[in-house]
Amino acid sequence: MTEVHHVRVAPERLERWLAGFAQRHPEPQVTVTPDAVELVSPDGARAWLESPWGRPSAEDPLAALVAEACRPRRVGALLVRRNSHAVGIFDGSKLVRHRVGRHYVQGRTKAGGWSQQRYARRRGNQADQAFDRAAQDASELLLPEVDTLDAVLLGGDAQAVRSVLADPALAALRSLHERQRRPLIPVADPNLQVLRDALPRFLAVTIGLNAEARGPAPESR
Incomplete structure (x- = not known):
């Protein structure tokens, strides 16, 4: 079974994270499921991005995913x-x-x-x-x-x-x-500070990465 490593990315950094993935793993194929968007690159790298706000548009799922993640809630x-x-x-x-x-x-x-x-x-x-x-x-x-x-x-x-x-x-x-x-x-x-700090953790997008997809990605930290 493939081991999956998870990272969490703030909505405002998601577009940059996707650009970095495409640069490291060119021409990924995009697949949309009811609760995630999957990226599969010819080099074997895979990434699964959760879509907690509903299934994104099939026309441009990555742009839709970023827009939904960044929309004020x-x-x-x-x-x-x-x-x-x-x-x-x-x-x-x-x-x-x-x-x-x-x-x-x-x-x-x-x-x-x-x-x-x-x-x-x-x-x-x-x-x-x-x-x-x-x-x-x-x-x-x-x-x-x-x-x-x-x-x-x-x-x-x-x-x-x-x-x-x-x-x-x-x-x-x-x-x-x-x-x-x-x-x-x-x-x-x-307490009040713990309450404030919980929101960014809640809104962050969870991304699963297989071994081939891991590597330096400062924007995801």
Whole structure:
């Protein structure tokens, strides 16, 4: 099986990355699939560029892919870990609304027996309260705007995010995520700066490269 290496390229650098690929691996053949554009060069180099905003135009798929990647988006964000959460709305690159919360959730204990069970229940209750607060903030900030959002950015701890999204009130947010499904972004304990930094990671285009396609490509770093 061919090993595939992945890089992530900011939308504004994607056109330059494509020009560099064509220079290193001339005359690539372009194939469009529902979720990616594949480049195959006669020298054996292959690249798979995700198309998260829908299948690009078959007439000029690379130009369409770049245009869609660079188009300003309105994105909701929900970052959750046990000890904190951050909710926000980005209009293009600007964070127009946000709310950050911190919670106290006890760490794990090495105690055994009944004390450990009581401690675990208390810790579980604290986590539930933290997730309830995150769900409330998501409901208040994101739900009134959900019909205007292109996608929802999810980040933090996977189990924590699932717990928050399980709230029945957030059904519309779950539906948006299903339509524009993206991988969870791992982040440190959410705060305002972590929230701001998550957007470029979310918008970056993932590109898979086979061994022949790898090589010096400063623009992809």
